[in-house]
C-alpha cells in the first residue's frame with residue numbers, strides 16, 4: 001500500500017493560542033439561546049461605530065471588491081499616521097495587532113533568539129516566539145501590592161542577550177499600566193547596555209492595544225530609540241475587532257524592516273476603508289472610552305460588594321482574584337450557564353485563580369452584576 005509522503009514526518013504540534021468557546025458553543029453547551037450569550041472574555045466593545053453600517057449600506061469602498069486592496073494602503077496609513085502623530089513612513093498596517101506582532105518576530109527574532117516576556121501578559125508573544133523557534137525568557141512582574149509593575153532590573157538583565165523584549169502597556173490581563181517614565185527608563189538602559197557592549201540593542205515591542213483608554217503612549221520615544229516598535233489596533237477602543245486592523249509604529253528605518261514581512265493584501269478593502277474613516281472621525285472611539293471610564297468603577301464597586309474586588313484597572317477589563325483555580329472555574333461555569341462568558345486561565349498560568357471580565361455596555365454589565373450577586377454566595381470556600 002502506498003503511503004502519503006505528507007504523513008511520513010508529521011511536524012511536532014506547535015504552540016498555539018487557546019480560544020474560548022464560540023457564542024454557539026456556549027449556547028449549545030448550556031442549552032441557552034445564542035442571542036443571550038455576552039462576551040466578557042475578549043476585551044472588545046459592545047457595538048461598532050455607526051459609520052460601519054453607513055459604509056456597508058452605501059457599498060462604496062476604497063477600490064472595487066473585485067480587485068485586491070491597494071498595495072500601499074496609502075489612505076489607511078496616512079489616517080493612522082495623522083492619528084498617532086507620526087509620519088506616513090513610520091506606520092505599517094497588519095491584519096490585527098496579532099499579525100503585526102508576528103511581523104515583529106519575523107523581523108527581529110532569529111531562530112534560537114531570546115524573547116523576553118514579562119508575565120503574566122498577552123499570550124501571543126509566547127506563541128509567536130515558539131512558533132518561530134525562539135526561546136521564551138519569562139520575567140515575572142511584581143505582585144499586586146506593587147501594581148503588577150515591571151521588574152525593571154530583571155527585565156534589563158534579561159534583555160542583555162535578547163533579540164526582542166515585549167512590553168504590554170496597559171497590560172493584559174492585569175489591567176495595570178506602568179508608572180510614568182518606567183518604560184522610557186528601561187528602554188534607555190537597554191540601549192545604554194547594548195552600546196556599552198558594542199552590540200545592537202534588542203527590539204523593544206510595546207503593545208499599546210489599550211492605550212486609547214489612558215491617552216498615554218510611548219510613540220514620541222521612537223525618534224530617540226530606533227529599536228522601539230509600538231503596536232496599536234482598531235479592535236479595542238475603535239470597536240472594530242471583526243475588521244482585523246492593527247499597526248506597527250516605529251522610526252522609518254525600523255519600520256522598513258518590519259514592512260518587509262507584511263503579507264500582500266492581508267487587510268481587506270472593507271476593513272481598510274472603514275478603519276480609515278474611523279481614525280479620521282474619532283468621536284465614536286472617544287465615546288467608547290468615556291463609556292468604559294463610567295462603567296468600570298460601577299462594575300468594580302458591584303464586584304467588590306460581593307467580595308470579588310478586582311485589581312485596579314485602567315483598561316476596558318477587570319481582573320478578579322477568586323483565591324483558587326477551583327473557585328474561579330466554579331464561578332466561570334456558573335456565569336456561562338447564564339450566558340455570560342468570562343476569561344479563564346489554564347492551570348499553571350500565573351492568573352489561574354482569576355477571572356478577567358470585560359467592561360461592557362451598561363445593560364450587559366447589569367446582567368453580570370445580577371449574576372455575580374447570585375453566584376458569589378454559592379462559590380465554595
Ligand SMILES: Cc1ncc(COP(=O)(O)O)c(C=O)c1O
Pocket residue numbers: 042043095096097098099122168172207209210232233234235241244245246
Ligand atoms: C494586548 C493585546 N494585544 C493584541 C491583541 C490583539 O489585537 P488584534 O485584535 O488587533 O489582533 C489583544 C487582544 O485581545 C491584546 O489584548
